[in-house]
Amino acid sequence: MRLPETEVQALLAKVDGWKLTDERWIVKKYRFQDYLQGIEFVRQIALISENANHHPFISIDYKLITVKLSSWRAKGLTKLDFDLAQQYDDVYKQIKQGDGE
Secondary structure, eight states: OOOOHHHHHHHHTTSTTOEEETTTEEEEEEEOSSHHHHHHHHHHHHHHHHHHTOOOEEEEETTEEEEEEOBTTTTBOOHHHHHHHHHHHHHHHHHHHHTTO
16 A cells, blocks of 8 residues: 555654655665675665565666666555565675675
């Protein structure tokens, strides 16, 4: 179910670094120490997304990974988009901890 704007704004405040675009997407850029670290991130979030049957747009630009989330059926953002955003952030933190940052 598509979230009302007030709830989108409330949930957006709880996910670090995610930006609202076109009133129907949340987007975040993740930077990595090297290319393969970014690819590992993509692999892990792909598994999470597949298990949730909810797939983001992912752009790989060397060490910069951009992720865009929205819900096609709802024609906008849902709670699941924000749940996945938090899970992706958790994966990012785990990977970054592994490289000593």
